[in-house]
Amino acid sequence: MSEGCQTAAGGRASSAPLLGGDEEPTLFELSRPGRRAWQLPTTDVPEVPLADLVPADHRRDEPPPLAEVSERDLVAHFTRLSHRQYSVDLGAYPLGSCTMKYNPKMCDTVAGLDGLATVHPAAPARYTQGWLQLLVELEQALCAVTGMAAATLQPAAGAAGELTGLLLMRAWHEQQGRQRRSVIIPDSAHGTNPASVTLGGYRVLTVPSDQRGCVDLRALRQVVDDDVAGIMLTNPNTLGLFERDIAAIADAVHEAGGLLYYDGANLNAIMGVVRPGDMGFDIVHLNLHKTFATPHGGGGPGAGPVAVTSALAPLLPGPRPVLDAESASYSWEQPARSIGPVHSWHGNALVLARALAYALVHGADGLRQVAQLAVLNANWLRVQLGQLFDVAHEEPCMHECVLSAATLRREHGIRAVDVAKGLLDEGFHAPTVAFPLVVEDALMFEPTETESVQTLYALAEACRRVVARAGVEPGAGDLHHAPRRTPVRRVDEAQAARRLIATFDARPGADA
Amino acid sequence: MDLPEQLRYTTDHEWVSVTGDRIRVGITDYAQDALGDVVYVDLPAVGTVVAAGEVLGEVESTKSVSEIYAPVSGTVLSVNETVTAAPEQLNSDPYGAGWLCELAPTDPSAPEALLDADAYRRLVGG
Numbered sequence: 001m002s003e004g005c006q007t008a009a010g011g012r013a014s015s016a017p018l019l020g021g022d023e024e025p026t027l028f029e030l031s032r033p034g035r036r037a038w039q040l041p042t043t044d045v046p047e048v049p050l051a052d053l054v055p056a057d058h059r060r061d062e063p064p065p066l067a068e069v070s071e072r073d074l075v076a077h078f079t080r081l082s083h084r085q086y087s088v089d090l091g092a093y094p095l096g097s098c099t100m101k102y103n104p105k106m107c108d109t110v111a112g113l114d115g116l117a118t119v120h121p122a123a124p125a126r127y128t129q130g131w132l133q134l135l136v137e138l139e140q141a142l143c144a145v146t147g148m149a150a151a152t153l154q155p156a157a158g159a160a161g162e163l164t165g166l167l168l169m170r171a172w173h174e175q176q177g178r179q180r181r182s183v184i185i186p187d188s189a190h191g192t193n194p195a196s197v198t199l200g201g202y203r204v205l206t207v208p209s210d211q212r213g214c215v216d217l218r219a220l221r222q223v224v225d226d227d228v229a230g231i232m233l234t235n236p237n238t239l240g241l242f243e244r245d246i247a248a249i250a251d252a253v254h255e256a257g258g259l260l261y262y263d264g265a266n267l268n269a270i271m272g273v274v275r276p277g278d279m280g281f282d283i284v285h286l287n288l289h290k291t292f293a294t295p296h297g298g299g300g301p302g303a304g305p306v307a308v309t310s311a312l313a314p315l316l317p318g319p320r321p322v323l324d325a326e327s328a329s330y331s332w333e334q335p336a337r338s339i340g341p342v343h344s345w346h347g348n349a350l351v352l353a354r355a356l357a358y359a360l361v362h363g364a365d366g367l368r369q370v371a372q373l374a375v376l377n378a379n380w381l382r383v384q385l386g387q388l389f390d391v392a393h394e395e396p397c398m399h400e401c402v403l404s405a406a407t408l409r410r411e412h413g414i415r416a417v418d419v420a421k422g423l424l425d426e427g428f429h430a431p432t433v434a435f436p437l438v439v440e441d442a443l444m445f446e447p448t449e450t451e452s453v454q455t456l457y458a459l460a461e462a463c464r465r466v467v468a469r470a471g472v473e474p475g476a477g478d479l480h481h482a483p484r485r486t487p488v489r490r491v492d493e494a495q496a497a498r499r500l501i502a503t504f505d506a507r508p509g510a511d512a
Numbered sequence: 513m514d515l516p517e518q519l520r521y522t523t524d525h526e527w528v529s530v531t532g533d534r535i536r537v538g539i540t541d542y543a544q545d546a547l548g549d550v551v552y553v554d555l556p557a558v559g560t561v562v563a564a565g566e567v568l569g570e571v572e573s574t575k576s577v578s579e580i581y582a583p584v585s586g587t588v589l590s591v592n593e594t595v596t597a598a599p600e601q602l603n604s605d606p607y608g609a610g611w612l613c614e615l616a617p618t619d620p621s622a623p624e625a626l627l628d629a630d631a632y633r634r635l636v637g638g
Contacts, residue, residue, distance in 0.1 A: 191577075415548075434548070434575035493574045494549030498599060 023487075024080055026504070027067035037071040084487045086429055088295060092455050094381075096400045096432035096444025097190070097238060099268045099290035100297060106361060107293045107354040116353050121345035125331045132330030135321040135346060138356040139305075145359075145367065146262075146284045147277020148307035152317045153352055154343035158265060159192045161285030161304025162232070164317065164342050165261050166200030168283055168308060169230050171315045171339050172259065180229035180258075186215050188238045188436045190265055202229055209438055213239040213393045217248055224252050230259035235279065236269045236398035238436040240378065240444075250280025259283060264304075267291045268448065269375055269399035272368030282309050292355035303351040317342045373449035374399040377456060381447050384460035388467045389419075392439045400446035404439050412470040414479050416441040419466055421490060424483035426462035513636070514541040516607055520623050521632035522583045527607060530623050534589055538611040539571065539580070539602060542636045547573040550602040555591040555613055562586065562615075564622070569612060571602065584622035586615035 012025040050059065069077070087093075093100035111117065119128055139151045155161040166183070173180050182203040185193045194204045205223050210216040214237065231253050235243045243249065250260055262281040268291045276284045288294060289302035296302055308316065317339055319332035346352065362370065375398050382391070382401035389403035408414040420430035420443070432444040447456055472478040481490055520528040525543035529536045544550065552572035562568055562582040569580040591613040595601050602610040617623060627635065 437576050440546075494551055494600070497549075497551035497572075497574060 024077065024084070027069055027074070027077060028504075030069050030073050030077065031067040033068060035068045035070050035073075037069060037074050088297075091428065092447065092451050092459055093297075093429040094431050094445045094447050094451075094459065095297075095429060096240075096402070096446040097265060097435065098297060098432070099265075099287070099399075099446060099448060100429070101268070101290075101293070101448035102450035103293040103295050103354075104358065104361070107357045110357040111350040111353045117350065121349070126329075129330050131346065131349070132321040132332075133323075134353060134356055136323050136330060138352055138359070139321075141356065141359045142286055142305055143307055144364075145267075145271055145275065146264075146281075146286065146307045147275030148284055149310035150313035150316060150320075151305050151307035152320065152342070153303065153305045154317050154341060154347040155285070155304040155306055156343050156348055157289070157302035158263075158285065158287045158304045159196060160342065161287075161306050162192055162196035162261075162263065163199055164304075164306045164339075165283040165285055166196055166202065167339050167342075168306070168312055168315050169259050169261065170200060170202075171337070172312055173229055175315070175337065176257075178226075178257070181227050183229050183261075184220065184223060184231040184253075184258075186233065186237065188213070188438050189232065190234065190238060190263060193232045193263060197232065207231075209239075212395075213237070213241050213438070214243050214245060215249055217245050217252075220249060221252050224256045224258065226256060228253070228256055228258045230261055230282075232261040232263055233281075234263040234266050235276070236266050236400075238266075238444075239393060239402050239439070240266075240269075240397035240400040240446075241393060241395070242269075242398055246279045254280065261285075265290065266399060269371055271371045272364060273371050277309070282312060284308070288351055288355040293358040294351045294354050301348040301351050303348045303355065305347075305352075315339055321346075370449050371399070374447075377447040377449060377451060377453075378445070380453065381445055381456050381460065384456070385443075385445065385463055388463055389443060392442070399448070400444055402436065402439055403443045403445070405441040405443055408467065408470050409441055414470045416443050418479040418482065419443060419463075421482040422466035422469055422479045423462060425485045426465060427485075428459055428462055513545070514607070515629050515633055517629045519607070520583075520626035520628065521635075522581070522626055523635060524581050524583075525636075526580065526583055528583050528623050528626055533620055534614050534616055535584070535586070535623055536611050536614050537568070537580075537583060538606055540632070540636075541606050543578075544603050544606045544610070547571065547578060548575045549573055550599045553595050553599045553602065553612070555596060556588045558588050558590060560588040562588070571599075580612060582615070583626060584615070584617045585619065586617040586622075589614045589616050 012029045088100050088102055115130060119131055125132060135153055139153060142151050143149060152164065155164045182205045183197045184205045184207050185197065187206050187208050197204050205228065207220045207223055208216050233243065235246055237243055253260055259282040260280055262276040262284040264284060264286040267286055271291060284307045285304050287302065287304055289296040294302065314336040315338065316335045318334040318341065320335060321330055322333045323330055359367065378397050378399050378401050382397050385401065385403050390406050392402040392404055405414060405416040405419055408419070416433040420433045423430050433442065435442055435444060466479065469477060469479050474480060483489060521540065525540045527538050527540050550571055550573050554570040556562070556568055562585065564582055564585045566582050567579045568582045571578050571580060592611050595610055595612065604610070
């Protein structure tokens with residue numbers, strides 16, 4: 001409890017204005033015995049003793065020690081916490097690799113329509129033709145963007161899409177009557193890739209990046225053999241660079257009987273400009289929550305549809321919504337050799353509704369412009385920030401740019417994470433730090449297409465002020481102790497990981 | 513950067529010290545500095561037989577997870593249980609309290625083929 005907070009008998013006041021660095025009390029500190037947020041009316045239904053309903057060994061010895069607060073205190077508590085948050089709706093969020101673009105409110109409005117939001121997923125197809133039409137049209141739109149033949153909309157997020165893709169890869173090889181044991185991943189890949197490969201039952205083969213930051217084609221040719229099930233690639237890759245050898249990569253993998261998996265994390269860079277299908281990919285996942293407008297990053301629902309070539313379509317998860325051209329009606333259909341469902345019902349349906357709304361309101365030309373502006377913004381920022389930091393690769397980037405704090409570190413002991421913390425003091429969200437791993441003290445900025453040039457300029461100027469703090473002595477506003485202007489200052493991330501306490505115990509004397 | 517002369521090194525930034533017929537393995541000062549704060553260490557079971565280059569364990573920092581590779585082929589004789597409880601010792605004392613495990617090399621002369629301090633210094637540009 002911070003000093004200077006007035007406390008009346010019994011604990012903290014909830015409604016005292018919180019200023020500066022005062023910490024918000026926990027609900028347990030606000031708790032008073034007997035206080036309730038809601039009083040249920042008494043009824044004339046006779047109460048049945050708990051002992052008659054629940055066997056003794058399933059009953060608690062005592063009630064759980066929950067906080068007891070009024071509705072007024074409860075609302076004040078969460079409203080104040082929300083005011084201390086940073087979000088995409090508040091300002092620029094250049095967290096590289098995450099595509100934290102502003103999401104048009106129109107998409108939320110569509111997802112909130114009664115006709116969509118109140119339909120029971122188990123309602124028979126004849127009563128939910130509108131929903132099925134929406135799903136089929138979204139599938140068609142995603143196939144048009146990716147250059148694929150069919151898609152499943154079930155996977156709940158990017159990593160779920162990856163696992164689905166790998167299960168499809170496995171099923172396809174088994175159908176060809178061959179057992180393959182490894183999947184190739186570049187050393188610059190997202191961390192989810194090796195995790196998905198392992199979960200999919202495959203061994204990870206890492207292929208190094210070359211001087212350009214792209215897949216080392218010679219090294220790739222050395223590891224491709226008839227034990228390789230496929231390769232997982234992001235294009236543009238995590239360095240924000242387009243894999244220009246993609247056609248040769250595809251040939252090398254295909255000649256050995258392997259498949260190409262496209263990680264859609266960076267689709268925002270190429271949407272409407274080039275299609276993964278035309279590059280030779282066989283399986284493509286999309287992060288609708290990144291590219292197609294759903295607020296994410298706070299653990300909210302995502303959607304990771306997987307699109308495939310016609311050869312793989314019979315293996316897709318089912319049931320799938322389909323249009324029967326003859327009767328002009330929609331129904332559910334089980335693909336011939338489906339790997340089985342990977343999500344119940346329609347998947348994260350309202351994310352899918354948002355995505356179709358986003359695609360339709362932009363149209364094909366609009367989606368292409370999204371990608372073009374995302375690339376333009378990233379390059380504008382790259383040139384500005386290249387004056388302040390080391391540049392990982394001196395060439396135009398795609399939708400994100402990777403810089404390095406290596407020189408700051410050598411000259412001032414300032415690491416990428418210190419720069420990121422300094423940027424919080426400037427009122428911006430931090431960039432991604434220490435990723436990709438192939439760049440020393442990496443700083444990865446992805447401004448997205450939704451930020452104006454004025455915002456980009458303000459962000460670059462903020463970075464300039466942060467770098468100017470690099471040589472400041474400890475105690476005089478140095479970056480090692482940044483941030484200083486946020487409600488929570490520098491947290492000890494190492495200690496938090498070493499000694500993880502994932503529960504809160506409000507009892508006096510408990511280790512909380 | 514601290515780089516003791518009497519140790520042997522690998523291109524994967526591990527060090528090896530030889531005492532009789534057993535070797536001790538850890539990560540270098542360069543490695544701990546590049547990793548940042550180490551938060552978790554996963555070590556092999558005593559008795560595990562590994563071939564040179566095979567995964568021996570895992571070191572996780574606030575930035576990343578890195579694998580530890582067996583510098584030579586051999587059998588795991590003992591592991592440093594202290595670092596699993598206090599992984600920060602890899603940062604504070606990488607050549608001392610932060611050692612990871614001890615092996616009995618299949619070929620006792622194998623460690624001689626590893627890098628000496630000068631060669632490792634050239635590798636990391638020191």
